[in-house]
Amino acid sequence: MSYFSGYRCTRCGHEYEQDQVSYLCPACSKHYQPGMPLLGILECVFDYAQIAVAWEEFSIAFPDANPTQKIEELCELFSPVDKEYYTNLPVGNTPLICSQSLVGETLYLKFDGVNPSGSYKDRASSLVVAEAKRLDIKEIVTASTGNAAASLAALCAAAGLKAVIFAPAKAPAAKLVQIKIHKAELHLVDGTYDDAFAAAMEYSATHECLNRNTAYHPFTIEGKKTGGLELYAQLGQVPDYIFVPTGDGVILSGLAKAFYDLKETGITDRLPVLVAAQAASSDAITSYWETGVYQDAKKPHTVADSISVKTPSAAHLAVKALKDSHGMGIRVSDAEILSAQKMLASRTGIFCEPSSAATLAAYFQAREQGWIKDEAKVVLMLTGHGLKDIEAVKFDD
Numbered sequence: 001m002s003y004f005s006g007y008r009c010t011r012c013g014h015e016y017e018q019d020q021v022s023y024l025c026p027a028c029s030k031h032y033q034p035g036m037p038l039l040g041i042l043e044c045v046f047d048y049a050q051i052a053v054a055w056e057e058f059s060i061a062f063p064d065a066n067p068t069q070k071i072e073e074l075c076e077l078f079s080p081v082d083k084e085y086y087t088n089l090p091v092g093n094t095p096l097i098c099s100q101s102l103v104g105e106t107l108y109l110k111f112d113g114v115n116p117s118g119s120y121k122d123r124a125s126s127l128v129v130a131e132a133k134r135l136d137i138k139e140i141v142t143a144s145t146g147n148a149a150a151s152l153a154a155l156c157a158a159a160g161l162k163a164v165i166f167a168p169a170k171a172p173a174a175k176l177v178q179i180k181i182h183k184a185e186l187h188l189v190d191g192t193y194d195d196a197f198a199a200a201m202e203y204s205a206t207h208e209c210l211n212r213n214t215a216y217h218p219f220t221i222e223g224k225k226t227g228g229l230e231l232y233a234q235l236g237q238v239p240d241y242i243f244v245p246t247g248d249g250v251i252l253s254g255l256a257k258a259f260y261d262l263k264e265t266g267i268t269d270r271l272p273v274l275v276a277a278q279a280a281s282s283d284a285i286t287s288y289w290e291t292g293v294y295q296d297a298k299k300p301h302t303v304a305d306s307i308s309v310k311t312p313s314a315a316h317l318a319v320k321a322l323k324d325s326h327g328m329g330i331r332v333s334d335a336e337i338l339s340a341q342k343m344l345a346s347r348t349g350i351f352c353e354p355s356s357a358a359t360l361a362a363y364f365q366a367r368e369q370g371w372i373k374d375e376a377k378v379v380l381m382l383t384g385h386g387l388k389d390i391e392a393v394k395f396d397d
């Protein structure tokens with residue numbers, strides 16, 4: 001059974017029942033216009049007291065439960081959709097690698113490149129597809145820089161649903177191949193990711209379908225929450241710092257929600273410090289965090305395509321997550337990203353996307369500033385597989 005009890009608007013606090021709303025808060029989204037961060041993103045509310053009881057019962061029944069069993073239980077307790085609606089494609093429960101060899105001190109690497117479509121996006125797609133199954137909707141549309149599309153295409157194939165994709169024509173070739181081989185309907189947008197976002201919004205306004213645009217559908221945040229629940233189960237405690245590659249800010253917001261849910265239930269008693277790792281040219285969330293005033297990133301152009309966003313859809317939520325957790329935004333250059341990507345690959349055996357390597361580059365900056373406490377448990381979220389964009393890799397010799 002599900003302990004999901006409805007939605008709450010993250011802007012005005014108004015509460016809604018499960019099938020009363022689908023996307024944004026109807027009142028707050030009236031002020032929304034294309035080309036600005038979303039207003040009135042909904043968060044899922046759970047029956048935290050009931051979950052606390054169920055978790056207590058689980059802990060008594062299975063005192064020696066291993067991390068995988070704990071993950072399965074936590075993800076079910078905190079899911080807004082019943083297990084029966086999920087596809088049989090195994091998403092999540094990705095490895096947390098404890099590395100001594102990377103930087104000489106212990107770092108934890110959460111590698112989501114091993115998901116079915118090779119990225120963290122499968123967590124959100126999986127939940128939105130389950131919701132479409134529950135509602136008996138046959139078609140799902142999304143905008144994407146590439147990974148959300150590849151992911152939705154794969155999960156829809158598993159569920160027998162139609163996926164409709166709006167993606168920039170300049171997306172990495174491998175991601176476009178993924179979309180096509182899973183037989184999704186691909187609309188190449190002659191423009192940026194932000195243009196694709198608007199096109200997908202227009203499509204769902206005129207077609208009977210579910211829209212998976214990131215942050216627009218509240219389950220994208222809920223799906224991305226599962227990585228945080230896993231970190232807690234795998235470490236046996238709340239990590240001290242989590243470095244998150246950040247574009248739209250939904251992974252960041254989802255991780256914050258995981259630790260909020262755990263705390264609200266009394267399972268844990270604190271939040272991790274969240275750090276947004278952003279490409280220097282795609283830094284709208286970092287600037288907003290610094291100045292308190294929202295402004296688009298001026299001209300995103302970065303080798304880390306997955307975090308190349310002019311107008312982050314979840315900007316307001318992401319900045320709140322940074323502030324609530326006493327975290328920070330960090331800008332990294334493409335050169336720093338590419339060097340971190342090689343370091344990860346040669347010292348740990350993990351080949352991740354440029355976006356993911358931004359976390360290591362940001363970690364170096366944070367450490368240099370003396371900002372990381374000694375002995376802290378630090379996690380880098382490595383969200384995508386390196387094979388998705390081999391053109392990004394350059395060798396000097």
Ligand SMILES: *Cc1c(COP(=O)(O)O)cnc(C)c1O
Pocket residue numbers: 119120121147148214245246247248249250251252306307353355356383384385
């Ligand atoms: C989408 C994506 C991100 C960024 O997530 P946001 O929610 O947009 O901040 C990071 N890494 C990879 C591999 C992604 O696909």
Ligand SMILES: [Zn+2]
Pocket residue numbers: 009010011012013014025026027028029040
């Ligand atoms: Zn509202």
